[in-house]
Amino acid sequence: MELQATKPVNPVEDAKWSPFHLKLTIYSSGGPFLDGYILSIVAVALTQLTPQLHLDAVWSGLIGASALIGIFIGGLLGYVTDRFGRQLMYTIDFILLIVASILQFFVHAAWELFVLRVVLGIAVGADYPIATSLLTEFAPRKHRGLMLGMTVIAWYVGATVAYLVGQWLLPIGPDAWRYMLASSAVPGIALVILRLGTPESPRWLLQQGRAREALKVLREIYGPGASLRHIAVPDEKRARTSYLTLFNRTYWKRTLYVSGFFTAAVAPLFAMLTFGPTLLDDYHVLSGSSGYGSAIISALFIAGCVPALWLLNRLGRRATMIASFAVMTVGMLLLGLFPKGPLWVIGLGFLLYALFSGGPNIMEWLAPNELFPTEVRGTAVGVTTCISRLGAVAGTYLLPWALARYGVGPTMLVGALVTFGGFLICVFLAPETRGLTLNAASVGEDAEAERVPGSPERRIRVGR
Template sequence: MPSDAIRTAATAAPRINLGYIVLVAVAAALGGLMFGFDVAIITGAGPFIEARFGLDALGLGVAFSALLFGCGLGAAASGLLVDRIGRKALMIAVAVAFGVTTVLTGLAPGFAAFVAARFLGGLAVGAVSLVAPMYVSEITPARLRGRMGALYQMAIVTGILVSYLINYALRDFGPDAWRYMFFTGAVPALLYLLLVMTVPESPRFLVQKGRDTEAAFILDRIGGADGASAVTEIRASLAQGKGSWLDLFHRDVRAPLAIGFVLAILIHLSGINTVIDYAPTIFKSAGFTLDAALFSTFIVGGANFVFTLLSFWIIDRVGRRGLYIWGSLGMAAALLGLVAAVLTGHFYGVTVLGLIVLYLLFFAACIGPVFWTLLPEIFPNGVRGRAMTVPVLTQWVANAVVVLLFPGVFHAVGQAATFGLLAAACLAQAVFALVFVPETRNRSLEEIAARWAGPRQ
């Protein structure tokens, strides 16, 4: 179990309240469950929606990407709200929005209403993609932050797996099966709401608002450091910025902001959401029937879940930078395997399924957990909320554009060229990580922020 690995890491700091940290981190990270559910539930609903509304390739792209464009706006708005109303209040609002919009999507009477409901749901997904990993990073001691951050990615892939299971279970419920698929999203939304109501506010937000006594109490309960001393260190780090948008142009923020921006583009150019969202389309092009394609998609979700478990053991051992490099190279190799399969006439059956599972191994164990752990780590305390807006908004826009264009590109340029382009993006991601991404393992957020103020290491 991941908790065994966490407990081993915590033995060097006996004052860490491991049980409390895990409880709080799990509650917050479950925002990723709704993230994964909302992004992936349309995978199985897609063929039904395509038939129900008579969609062409562009219309299908709009149906799939509407949520993602909403995510971009939600991420932008949450960057401001997270520093005004706090991390906890924003997570509660997001949970309510999740439940309402998933029901509205299932009730949509026409395509325009469907797109509008998906867009509104995207506001909640975009907000949670910023606030949940940020909160987990701020509430967790340095030596556990990688594993606790990986819980968010674990929740995402769990949501994806659950949505695939629901899709497969409801596939024979007639032409309106897609409505029931979306209705089921109300259940995890309610679970998330109940859990986030129990968590404390982020101590770094409390210090930012001058509530030092409350922050020290929470930090003492977390353990691993003296609460009063930690508050002093946090307050000193806040001097690097007061949360103004102008602070994003400060020399200590420009470097991490550029790194986050580029990683946010590359993670989607490397193809993960095309594989997650359009898995049935890919499998059908490889000769699968719709029923077999949906079942294979469930296998993909299960593999994604299992491989993410590996990150709990390696993210705080290997480190962020090494995982990003090797994960990117592994993804590129799997995609080049798909190119070879197309060119040699072997793009069918188990070959395609096996190469996609291999691709997911490297993404789920390396790239996914590191991306959502690294982003909140690299920004200084005083500007973290606003700074996080840039890479989170960027990754949602990149995600939306890739998902919108994929059906047309896949049919226009062919399978080999499409997978070749994705492989090239993976190789670019590996090179960028090698040259620019810093190692943040076992460093406090304040130590990481100090790195940007000093000479390059």
């Protein structure tokens, strides 16, 4: 046992952190970075374009939610990446994003901006299953949480940068919003160039029967000791690339769990980030400089992800998720019960919600990539993302209407109720996958034999 704990038995799953893993993590984080940027830059832009394009509450909500609608559509392309490969779509989707970003500069009507931002959302939504599946299938088990977690941190970095860029561009003049919206093309171009030459997933190649190509990639990345048996899944445990697989007897609870907590986490979150400046004005916090205030809130979300990366590996996925949703609910309750202050209570509410959202935020992409096999991994990421974005669209579209009709307090109480729903879903459905190889977590191999030394001994299961 001592020899087994010190000497890697699987050169793929027990591989050391390498420059390749670092580069792939950075490149794969590009989609989440741009998602955070695109969804957040519009929050500052709306302060200018609302009077210029004569937006009422309906159009304001539609434009705020437009990228989320696109992400819902783009997420359905996860099936495409399972059928035709991760690498092919890895770059194509960003080309679409660059073109749509630039065209936003030239819009003159609300519907034009709405259509372009739906297209942007499609590109970003397609990248979720593409990039996270590729990253997961190269990630060693000890570093899987870290690598997927970095993509989530990239989302909040993108959001923070967007708020700062928006605030800095405001002095340009009344057309500054055009530069804000078109600016997402800059990181998009950089990421297309960086992603060139990224190898295809050997797990996907093997699943397609392209064993020789899979072995070549494995040995280029992990050395001559790597072989196909280190990633192979027994034929009787394989799933077909089909949407129906996500709802069969084996996977339906996992699909319900991921899409449920995902929705409960992002519905209030995206609404808060998209209309961050409006919310801060309603709370009378940093009025006139709410772009900076939103950047501070977004930075708190980044801060929350850092300890969550450690907790997910130390305490486990399940315990971290339950505790996180419990504290997030308390934070939302404070914002709902004390809409007029005092200021320290409002600050505490934002602080609790932001800092403890790290666990659910990381698990949004870690969970579907761990819980579903290679054949449907991209499909699972895409479908659960789509379902979650229905909630996010509803929250983002309804927020300005709810603020105008009911005020900030009751609106935040609804957010607390949604967050509490996420807590209940985790209590009854959250599995534990800490320390498992990717095959053991997703296909159900013998977890006792596959766990990394020092991790919990119980087998993966849904609920208690």
